[in-house]
Amino acid sequence: MTLVSTSSAADGSDEAPAARVPADPDPARTARPLPLWAAVLLAAVAGPVMLVAFPPYGWWWAAPVAVALAAVSVHGRRLRAGFGLGTLTGALFFTPLLEWTNLHTGMVPWLLLSTLQALFIGLLGAATAWVSGLRARPWVWAGAVAALWTAQEALRDRAPFGGFPWGRLAFSQDTSPLLRLAAVGGAPLVTFAVAVTGALLAVPFVKTVSTSRTAGEDTVTRGWFERVKPAAGPVAAVVVVAGALLVPVHRATGAGVYVAVVQGNVPRLGLDFNEQRRAVLDNHVRATVELGREVTEGGARRPDLVVWPENSSDIDPLRNADAAAAIATAARAVGVPILVGAVLTDPAVGVENAGLVWEPDVDAAGNPRQGGVSARYTKRHPVPFAETMPLRDIARMVSKEVDRVSDMTPGDTPGVLRVGPAVVGDVICFEVAYDGLVRDTVTGGAQLLAVQTNNATFDEAEARQQLAMVRLRAVEHGRDALMASTVGISAFADPSGGTSDETRFNEGAVILRELHLGSGRTVATTVGAGPEYVIVMLGIGALVAAAAVRRRTRQHPAAPTEEDA
CATH class of the missing domain: 3.60.110.10 (Carbon-nitrogen hydrolase)
Incomplete structure (x- = not known):
């Protein structure tokens, strides 16, 4: 809660009445984003950090850290900035991850594929920026970020030309406790767990940015709960990872x-x-x-x-x-x-x-x-552009290797x-x-x-x-x-x-x-794509909820911010 001094109280005491800080009509902007240079820096670092989570490096814990960096970089920004920052993260992740596609086909196909995949992360960055208005409830915000990560992968796994699932967060967790969740909800649930862990790590930084004030404002002294509250997100992230160890392993016990x-x-x-x-x-x-x-x-x-x-x-x-x-x-x-x-x-x-x-x-x-x-x-x-060639005439202008690819019958x-x-x-x-x-x-x-x-x-x-x-x-x-x-x-x-x-x-x-x-x-085999559909719907719900928050704030510009509540 923030108090701003105005004038002496009516009863003559020195205590001034509390004045509400007017809400910014755009709830995403009220989140007080990082300076642009800092946001660009975090987005650029997030890509290489995510890269080292995957083999041959295999530092699985780097994946949630990368999610946290990417989420903080776009928090509170407009959609266009979120898209640009997300694309930057995606480019610096996919370009080195997919370097093996460049070994014998040349640079152009490699860079085109990497750019296409990066654009999906750009869409994710825009969506994550959009849900910044949900920051008043950090647990809801963290779940929304994770659901949007999973939804982005669901789209990328299917489009275009049947999709390209390489680089899913789940595939970085082969030595992680979170891998056990695959037995319950498959790769989508593992991705969701990685992303929610990263979003929880970001909660203290998101709240710090969101509640920052201009110079000259006074703040009331917070109790012990308020002082330790920012640590709740990282603690919850640790609980998510540790809790995955409780998922039983379904062992093959046949002949x-x-x-x-x-x-x-x-x-x-x-x-x-x-x-x-x-x-x-x-x-x-x-x-x-x-x-x-x-x-x-x-x-x-x-x-x-x-x-x-x-x-x-x-x-x-x-x-x-x-x-x-x-x-x-x-x-x-x-x-x-x-x-x-x-x-x-x-x-x-x-x-x-x-x-x-x-x-x-x-x-x-x-x-x-x-x-x-x-x-x-x-x-x-059959793999598009490797075992079958969509848009062959156009692709031929990109690489002379095109006609070495025969269209295989699926x-x-x-x-x-x-x-x-x-x-x-x-x-x-x-x-x-x-x-x-x-x-x-x-x-x-x-x-x-x-x-x-x-x-x-x-x-x-x-x-x-x-x-x-x-x-x-x-x-x-x-x-x-x-x-x-x-x-x-x-x-x-x-x-x-x-x-x-x-x-x-x-x-x-x-x-x-x-x-x-x-x-x-296993449960995952039984339910199939069910968990993925549920998580995607949660992501869509988060986008709708964020839109409702924006609309309500514009209609009631004098409403208090969540820091004042």
Whole structure:
């Protein structure tokens, strides 16, 4: 409460009557934003701080700090300024995060993608500035900021051209206590928790800025509660993070299956990996034959199934007899089914990115049996501008590499495949970033998750960012999981979020581990996108409430501010 001295009291005492400070007709402006130079500085720092939360750095706690910095920078500002500050944060985050897209395609596509993603953070900055009028109730304001972060990701995950979910706050939390929340509400709930933690950290600074007064004003002495009240936000943030540890882990407890992942490696990294396609196939065949030799001659334990990565056979084995014979040799040598990542080129269908279950033509005892392909999955979400080319004529003006991209035909059924004794949920490469595509395999009966990927056109940072997504999916659905890459990182993940047997990048390797088949469903699997829809609605509600506050304040300009109340 603020008292302003005017004149002596009517009774002649020295105590002056309290006078209300007129409210600013714009409640966002009453928030007394930081000086512009300070706001720009905080927005610029927020981007790099958010970057180091993600692999390969992995400082998960930096994500809420970045949210706090970004929220304070736009607090109390007009929409245009909020958009500009948010875009600055987004540009300084996405440009280095997506640097791996620049390795072999040139700077222009990288900068265009980074700019597009930054604009979404710009929209978020404008929305966060808009809800500054809710600051009178800091807990409501913190929830509004978190809901808007989640809504921004929901939009970015879907648009344009099917969206690009890279850089979601949830994907920075693979070593955080907050990862456990994925089992309850999936990636959207983890993002909400990260963002609300950051907003709570910002509460003392928002209130300090909001209640600052001009020189010459007097303030009454506050009681102890008022003095400690600013610390309530950070304390609540700690409680959110610690409380996540109470969420139980849904462990896979079914029968054990011994799984081998073959990382065959490529002769050289780059876009021309497909020009080395026979060498890549031979690498995977050779490593699998050697594994079979260790079983038959060295007494090693035979795996129950083998997983090869995406693009392990870019020669269509359904149309090329040599490629088929090579894969059959590998399956025969190891004596178990192989999940093969293959590119199919049927003229009647088009180009497909597929996972093929290749059965050996002899059983483990050497008896003849029906071999060949027993099941297949076709990638449902080809990556725009990488596996399909929207606006090709316009894109050709941006990069000469455009015509190296063939438009792949998407599949229309989830990747639920019987591979030996296990029902495998197969998702291919970037599909692991899309909530619904992974969930569909589990609701379809998948007992473990397999992510087939090819990182030969990227680098280790991209591979580790992808592995973080695999870890989240394992927790989210209570399934053991694996990532099989041509060049790395290949690894196993479990429903607690841990990984094992991580391979080195750009080295051939074979890793083996006993995984357990999962059954039942986590809360997240059951409710699907429900939590995301609820959080988005809360965000929309916050925007409406902020509009109502603005309208009410304009209609009653003499109304007291929240500091006077």
